[in-house]
Amino acid sequence: MSLPPLWDTWIEATGQGDIPIKRPPFLQAGINTCSTLVENKKAQLVVTARDVDPTELVVFLLALCLKKWWVLNCIIKGPSLVGHLVPRKTCITVTSMQVNLIDKGARAKYDESHCQWGGNVVSPKSMAHIAKLEKAKATECAMRLR
DSSP: OOOHHHHHHHHHHTOOOOOOOOOOOEESSHHHHHHHHHHHOOEEEEEEEEEOHHHHHEEEEEEEIIIIIIOOEEESSOOHHHHHTTTTSSOSSSSSSOOOTTTTHHHHHHHHHHOOOOOOOOOOOHHHHHHHHHHHHHHHHHHHOO
């Protein structure tokens, strides 16, 4: 891209040289491209279609994202909805390589909620079963001590 001559003289006069241009977040589509980006740790978000013919593709990509590199991912209803993100009719996966700075706080919230499991609340039925097992153990220990 060539700049107008006046712009070049202004850059030389101010001494700014090459001005870094901030690129907007962009998407890459396709299963091979997405898996390569995840393996190279360049992917930040992976969007996958739910109803894909070989289901192993979805399972493989999710396992690669979660287990191996811990990349955020989501599953969308159909390939046509994923295709709306890029100019295609249908698409299996789309990967975002950049996330806006405003949206990076959402990842911390996701990590917090994802790592918290249940509060160890036991139902009354389970509590009765546990009490029954403990009572049986206590009677068995008492029998052994005699």
